[in-house]
Amino acid sequence: MSRKEDIERRAEELLTPIAEKHGTTVYDVEYVKEAGDWYLRAYIDKEGGVNIGDCVDVSHDLSDALDADDFIEDAYTLEVSSPGLGRQLKKDRHFENSLGLEVDIKTYKPIDGCKEFTGILKAFDAETVTITIQDTDKIFTRKDISVIRLSLDF
Structure with missing residues (x-):
């Protein structure tokens, strides 16, 4: 540590x-x-x-x-x-409490030509995060994610 x-x-x-x-x-x-x-x-x-x-x-x-x-x-x-409305998800408890909510993901490198994604948090484990984007599940490797936070809709 x-x-x-x-x-x-x-x-x-x-x-x-x-x-x-x-x-x-x-x-x-x-x-x-x-x-x-x-x-x-x-x-x-x-x-x-x-x-x-x-x-x-x-x-x-x-x-x-x-x-x-x-x-x-x-x-x-x-x-x-306060962690704020667009709080960053870092720990498993943050992910657990945010299942079913809309999140924004930014990646270090482009994936399929994009570095920013928005979708519904569907699942997570020690290595991956899965979001649903327009009825399609997209799986991200955690090490590829620079930041993931709750979406802000104005």
């Missing part, structure tokens, strides 16, 4: 009971470096969506827990937010 993965795992372990205390669930945790700065991003969710108060409450408690545990050596910025 990489250092980044270990930080994400440990932060999620701290976050889970805090999120539950505030009536929310953990959607994801990521530790990323952007423009030379480290960010610990915690995404929380709940039925009907989270509001700014939920994010503030969870952020204060998580910040205190992170300060007490003090396992992250780098200086970082903590951000707590």
Whole structure:
């Protein structure tokens, strides 16, 4: 397990009971470096969506827990937010909860001349993701997918 993965795992372990205390669930945790700065991003969710108060409450408690545990050596910025409407699907639980919903897939390289696809999430496993596009199933290898997220229809 990489250092980044270990930080994400440990932060999620701290976050889970805090999120539950505030009536929310953990959607994801990521530790990323952007423009030379480290960010610990915690995404929380709940039925009907989270509001700014939920994010503030969870952020204060998580910040205190992170300060007490003090396992992250780098200086970082903590951000707590909703995963948003067009949330990215990363973990199996995200895929499971999104079966039957419309998703957008972007691939690293063109497949059949395209790098972007939209369809209904039909199935997934450790190696593949299947979506239905106009009554036809299309199977993607997970390693070929750069990002998959819920579609936004306006």
